[in-house]
Amino acid sequence: MEIPWAKNSDEAVKRRIMEEVGIASIEELFQDVPAEIRLKRTLRVGLSEDGEGVSEYELLRLAKRVRESISNPRIPPFAGIEHCYHVVPSVIKELIYRGELYTAYTPYAFEINQGLLQALFEYQSLIAELYGVEVVNASMYDGSTALAEAVRMAIRVTKRSKVLVSEGLSPLKLRVLETWLYGLGIKIERVGLDERGATSVEEAVKLVDRDTAALVVETPNVYGVIEHGVKALADACHEKGALLVVFANPLLLGIVKPPGELGADIVVGEGQPLGLGLFYGGATLGILGTRRDLKLVRQLPGRLVGMTLTEDGVDVSYALVLQTREQHIRRERATSNITTNSALMAIAAAMYLSLIGGEGLKRLALSIASRTLYLKTRLSDLDGVEVLYRNSPSFLKVATRVKGMSVENVIRRARERGILCGSNLSRYGYGDNVMVMCVTEAHSRSDIDELVKVLGEVLSHVEAS
Amino acid sequence: MWRQAKWVEKPIIAYPSASRSGFRVPFENDFTEYERQVVEMLKELGMEREELGIPNISELEVVRHYVRLSHMSYGIDVGPTPLGSCTMKYNPKVCNEFLKEAGVEDVHPEELEEYIQPLLEMLYRLERWLAEITGMDRCCLQVPAGAAGELAGALMIRKYFDDLGEARDEMLVPDSAHGTNPASAAMAGFKVVNIPTNDRGTVDLDALKAVLSNRVAGMMLTNPNTLGLFEDEILDIAKELHSVGALLYYDGANLNGIMGIARPGDMGFDIVHLNLHKTFAAPHGGGGPGGAAICAKGKLVEYLPRPLLDFDGRRYFWNYSGSRSIGMMRVYYGNVPALLRTFAYIAMLGGKGLRKVAEIAVLNTNYLVKKLEKVGLADYLELTHSKTKPRKHEVVLSAKKLKKAFGVTADDVAKCLEDQGLHPPITYFPLIVEEALMIELTETEPIEYIDRYVEALRRCIDLAKRDPTAMRKMPRNTSVGRVDVVRANHPKHLVLSHKFEGFAELLNKFRD
Numbered sequence A: 001m002e003i004p005w006a007k008n009s010d011e012a013v014k015r016r017i018m019e020e021v022g023i024a025s026i027e028e029l030f031q032d033v034p035a036e037i038r039l040k041r042t043l044r045v046g047l048s049e050d051g052e053g054v055s056e057y058e059l060l061r062l063a064k065r066v067r068e069s070i071s072n073p074r075i076p077p078f079a080g081i082e083h084c085y086h087v088v089p090s091v092i093k094e095l096i097y098r099g100e101l102y103t104a105y106t107p108y109a110f111e112i113n114q115g116l117l118q119a120l121f122e123y124q125s126l127i128a129e130l131y132g133v134e135v136v137n138a139s140m141y142d143g144s145t146a147l148a149e150a151v152r153m154a155i156r157v158t159k160r161s162k163v164l165v166s167e168g169l170s171p172l173k174l175r176v177l178e179t180w181l182y183g184l185g186i187k188i189e190r191v192g193l194d195e196r197g198a199t200s201v202e203e204a205v206k207l208v209d210r211d212t213a214a215l216v217v218e219t220p221n222v223y224g225v226i227e228h229g230v231k232a233l234a235d236a237c238h239e240k241g242a243l244l245v246v247f248a249n250p251l252l253l254g255i256v257k258p259p260g261e262l263g264a265d266i267v268v269g270e271g272q273p274l275g276l277g278l279f280y281g282g283a284t285l286g287i288l289g290t291r292r293d294l295k296l297v298r299q300l301p302g303r304l305v306g307m308t309l310t311e312d313g314v315d316v317s318y319a320l321v322l323q324t325r326e327q328h329i330r331r332e333r334a335t336s337n338i339t340t341n342s343a344l345m346a347i348a349a350a351m352y353l354s355l356i357g358g359e360g361l362k363r364l365a366l367s368i369a370s371r372t373l374y375l376k377t378r379l380s381d382l383d384g385v386e387v388l389y390r391n392s393p394s395f396l397k398v399a400t401r402v403k404g405m406s407v408e409n410v411i412r413r414a415r416e417r418g419i420l421c422g423s424n425l426s427r428y429g430y431g432d433n434v435m436v437m438c439v440t441e442a443h444s445r446s447d448i449d450e451l452v453k454v455l456g457e458v459l460s461h462v463e464a465s
Numbered sequence B: 001m002w003r004q005a006k007w008v009e010k011p012i013i014a015y016p017s018a019s020r021s022g023f024r025v026p027f028e029n030d031f032t033e034y035e036r037q038v039v040e041m042l043k044e045l046g047m048e049r050e051e052l053g054i055p056n057i058s059e060l061e062v063v064r065h066y067v068r069l070s071h072m073s074y075g076i077d078v079g080p081t082p083l084g085s086c087t088m089k090y091n092p093k094v095c096n097e098f099l100k101e102a103g104v105e106d107v108h109p110e111e112l113e114e115y116i117q118p119l120l121e122m123l124y125r126l127e128r129w130l131a132e133i134t135g136m137d138r139c140c141l142q143v144p145a146g147a148a149g150e151l152a153g154a155l156m157i158r159k160y161f162d163d164l165g166e167a168r169d170e171m172l173v174p175d176s177a178h179g180t181n182p183a184s185a186a187m188a189g190f191k192v193v194n195i196p197t198n199d200r201g202t203v204d205l206d207a208l209k210a211v212l213s214n215r216v217a218g219m220m221l222t223n224p225n226t227l228g229l230f231e232d233e234i235l236d237i238a239k240e241l242h243s244v245g246a247l248l249y250y251d252g253a254n255l256n257g258i259m260g261i262a263r264p265g266d267m268g269f270d271i272v273h274l275n276l277h278k279t280f281a282a283p284h285g286g287g288g289p290g291g292a293a294i295c296a297k298g299k300l301v302e303y304l305p306r307p308l309l310d311f312d313g314r315r316y317f318w319n320y321s322g323s324r325s326i327g328m329m330r331v332y333y334g335n336v337p338a339l340l341r342t343f344a345y346i347a348m349l350g351g352k353g354l355r356k357v358a359e360i361a362v363l364n365t366n367y368l369v370k371k372l373e374k375v376g377l378a379d380y381l382e383l384t385h386s387k388t389k390p391r392k393h394e395v396v397l398s399a400k401k402l403k404k405a406f407g408v409t410a411d412d413v414a415k416c417l418e419d420q421g422l423h424p425p426i427t428y429f430p431l432i433v434e435e436a437l438m439i440e441l442t443e444t445e446p447i448e449y450i451d452r453y454v455e456a457l458r459r460c461i462d463l464a465k466r467d468p469t470a471m472r473k474m475p476r477n478t479s480v481g482r483v484d485v486v487r488a489n490h491p492k493h494l495v496l497s498h499k500f501e502g503f504a505e506l507l508n509k510f511r512d
Helices: A011-021 A026-030 A056-069 A090-095 A111-131 A143-158 A171-180 A201-207 A230-239 A327-333 A343-380 A407-416 A445-464 B032-044 B059-071 B094-101 B117-134 B146-164 B180-187 B205-211 B234-243 B252-257 B298-303 B336-374 B400-406 B410-418 B447-466 B468-472 B485-489 B501-511
Strands: A162-166 A187-191 A212-219 A243-248 A266-270 A286-290 A304-309 A316-321 A385-387 A397-402 A434-438 B138-140 B170-174 B191-195 B216-221 B247-251 B271-275 B292-296 B308-311 B316-319 B395-398 B436-439
Touching (some): A011 B336, A056 B094, A056 B117, A056 B336, A090 A343, A090 B059, A111 A266, A111 A286, A111 A316, A111 A343, A111 B059, A111 B410, A143 A162, A143 A171, A143 A212, A143 A243, A143 A266, A143 A286, A162 A171, A187 A201, A201 A230, A212 A230, A230 A243, A304 B485, A304 B501, A316 B485, A316 B501, A343 A397, A343 B059, A407 A434, A407 A445, B117 B138, B117 B271, B117 B292, B117 B308, B117 B336, B146 B180, B146 B216, B146 B252, B146 B271, B146 B298, B170 B205, B180 B216, B191 B205, B216 B234, B234 B247, B252 B271, B400 B447, B410 B436, B410 B447, B410 B468, B447 B468
Parallel strands (some): A162 A187, A162 A212, A212 A243, B170 B216, B216 B247
Antiparallel strands (some): A266 A286, A304 A316, A385 A397, A397 A434, B138 B292, B271 B292, B308 B316, B395 B436
């Protein structure tokens, strides 16, 4: 057969089918395609000039060549404005390749896909528990698009047109948010940080008004500071009828009070730390949840799985619910256009949380926070860098101001020494020569020591030259 | 007889918890001396988490739980999943292996370009291939799924006219369109104008002409359309739209029926999105993640999201320049695993193979139509609109007469198929067909499976005639019987997580 995995591409089988259909040539099936737009040549795609495909083995040889010529850093990367390097448990690597799950479609046929539906319900529950809300949808594409949808949701709920965004929100997510709000006449204003690097409550109180749909904060923020005034920010919003949207790292919530409990109306997150790997940026998982308030839930985009009973009342079962919010039913009046989401990654995240457990997550989060503190301490002794927000509670990330050399050069020179040492925040107009470093459970003490040593070499190099 | 596994598996959040987790934090002991300081700081600020109700379970229990849930799931690896417009084709396993072998799992998205040139080269070649397949000039790989591509396209159209200083606020959408089209247009702030379908199952050209004005920004169209019919007046449609300065957007969800045979760019489309997980065999993952690209030609290239992947003859690099760009649709570059699987798929098929894909997919659809006719089902599962035109990637059947004669609905037919170990088609879509069953076999479904599917449909129709009441009690062979969707959606019984009161009540069921 011409297509190895498609039996009907076999010449004899194809002939048999054509006979049944009553055609002498495949062309007959395309007679309604106007002659002037029919492609008269073979598509110029693939690896060979003659339009033929390659074998499985040839393809894997190519992949191997790619792998061998990609030069990975010698210790796990410290870069990460959005995604940081995290450990992926073997269980997930293996289980997400269960054919029944990863080759399934959206479980619209409920009875035949109860397993898939249950796994998604479990994801909703685990994330609801983690973020301190009652309702979480069955996933969005990624954290950045989930945030954009959260803000659009807040605009629909409040029918207001101003959005306040903390200066602690990452520049990439801000860019995505601006894109998704284009053409709606929404005004985006920034709320500054206080001297500890957290969103200024004082400024928020001043800026939140009766036109404000939402205030958006991220924790830990782009400088690694854990937002410690969430409750006060929520109060400031609620006083004026605005909503508080909190983008929170799921691992942080192992040790810190969840945003839902502190008054956030909509919670958002990037699921990538939950065992999804890097894959050069995707695919990941967008976390989106809200309080149990029908006014909010009705405006929530994305799919929702509900737990219920069978019609005969015998078995616990699961179904997609509240579908009238969605595009396939509500069309232009839908809460969003989303259909394909990130279901498999949601299931992977559920597996991850089940595997490490509440107590494991707590230890993991504590250990990451301890490493962050260790890195901060080590960097404080280093000439040429100034640790920003030195005494604030931090998680995962440490921000520094580099002196005497551009961040771009530091990153390039450290990379030449085999270390991907950080991210250049100032490239996006955030601060003056600011570099942010990300430290996770993948980094040992000697990894961090090596990072500091290499930074020291790179920075002293400039003094010598 | 087929029976699906039925495991009694409590939701994992309700599993009995051990005192501690078995998870070992890497290098945990390296940092214990700093832990106390962290805890004290959090306590001082009143931020320390008190409760976290996630149980501590052993690895074995987790594995068994999810393996058992997989037994109660159904994907293309299990059997036919002929959901219309979803293009559920078999994904060759080597695409997974390719992804592993290429070693991208550990590649950081902020890695410096010079260290990952071979990876960028693959993505660049893919971009060029997708441009060739669609007949567009450039593609942006950043959009995470088809609907996000649509939103990007709608925003591009919006910004294009904003830059021209033209106030165009209407987007035309056929009444047979995917729900994402009007939803995407609305998200970009457009007023949606529905265009009716004519008796032939295609866009009513006169109705289209009647609404054209300088308020119209564009039209979103899929071709072949959701009835599985080729829009044979596409050149006229394009001409009419362009004559009032409006743009034509191609929804790539149905490209599988025409790939390599005709290109959207040659049909007159200005912007195209592709669903990589449909057309090019990235898995659907139980709903996602997918993969997509948004492509444009001519002056619209400037409006594509950024970055685009460029090559200066020496190196591959992400190009962020482009002051007219709508911006960024998501962080970083796109759903890279889906992109690389697409690369692998196209490399294995080549240009000839891609055309073959469309040919066999279309042949399979028409074989199904013919078989249904032959076994005498065409009366109860009938073609609407044109009965003689060849279908392309999919076919829509109406069970209207079945409902009228026996009170059996399209949904009942779906449940009857489930009972025979087959995934049902899409039902009740497109909205313009009563009691619709929308079937897309793709090129990968073998002839014997198509025959079995027809046979299963015949059994359903026979049962509908004989015992419609029994049919409404189906399915019985799936893990559970018919789910009570009314109860599931009822505000009083709604359970969206373990935090709803109804959860505890449902949990009691596991005691039996």
